Amino acid sequence: MLASGRFELRPFAESDLPAFVEAVLESTATVxxxxxxxxxxxxxxxxxxxFAHCEAEWERGSSYEFGIFDAGSDTFxxxxxxxxxxxxxxFCNLGYWVRQSWQRQGAALAAVQALSQFAFAELxxxxxxxxxxxxxxxxxSLAEQSGAVLECLARNRLKVHGIFTDAYVFSLVPPQYRALSATVTRRGSP
Known part of the structure; x- marks a missing residue:
């Protein structure tokens, strides 16, 4: 389990199925x-x-998917x-989604913080x-708020509902590399 602020991240359990389905159905207009x-x-x-796919991918080490839960109530x-x-x-990709009734309450930011720490410290x-x-x-807005660095607008980077879409690519790097990269200059630069 990972914790960040008022939220906890943990792998999905069979008991999460009803809440997961409820959250998806609640969020079709947004997510x-x-x-x-x-x-x-x-x-x-x-x-x-x-859930079965997530468990198999976790066992192979090819994906680490988590549910985001309110720490106080265990609400999905x-x-x-x-x-x-x-x-x-x-390197890897970091993704997230938040059910409609919990959007803009810090869950996605907590997820980015906890997952990036897991990626750097554990993986x-x-x-x-x-x-x-x-x-x-x-x-x-969330990517910017998380401290991720905007690197580019990549053409046709994602497919959304079958249509190629341009996408912004942001990056996070471990804390020890942030300071180093700020001091590195290009060869031949003063």
């Missing part, structure tokens, strides 16, 4: 805009399949994870990327 799996016909079977708030690992170069990665569709204003 579903960018994540096609969050549709009005989402079912317990869909959630069970996702959303999901987040580290995935799309590039083992050769030591020993050198970089975490947050890739945000160009028109996803809430996630753009």
């Amino acid at each position: 579903g805009k960018l994540m096609p799996w969050a549709h009005p016909n989402y079912s317990t079977a869909d959630a069970a399949s996702w 708030v959303g999901g987040c994870g580290l995935n799309q690992f590039n083992l050769v170069n030591g 020993k990665l050198g970089r975490v990327e947050i890739v945000v569709a160009q028109h996803n204003t809430p996630s753009l």
Whole structure:
């Protein structure tokens, strides 16, 4: 389990299925805009399949997906994870979603903070990327608020509902590298 502020992150358990389905169905108008799996016909079977996939990926070390829970009430708030690992170069993608009734209450920021710390301290990665569709204003604000550095607008970087979409690429690096990269200058620079 990971903790950040008033939120806890932990792998999904079978007992989370009803709350997970409820959260997805509640959020089709918001989360579903960018994540096609969050549709009005989402079912317990869909959630069970996702949970099984998460467990298998965790065991292989190829993805680490967590549920986000309110620490005080254990209410299911959303999901987040580290995935799309590039083992050769030591980096991965960080993603998150928050159910509609809990949006703008700090859950996504807590997830970014806890997951990036896990990526650097436990997985020993050198970089975490947050890739945000160009028109996803809430996630753009969150990435900036998290301290991630905006690196570029990548053309056709994501596919949203089957349509290629430009996306901003943000990065986080371990604290010890932040200071170093601020002092490094290009060869030939004064």
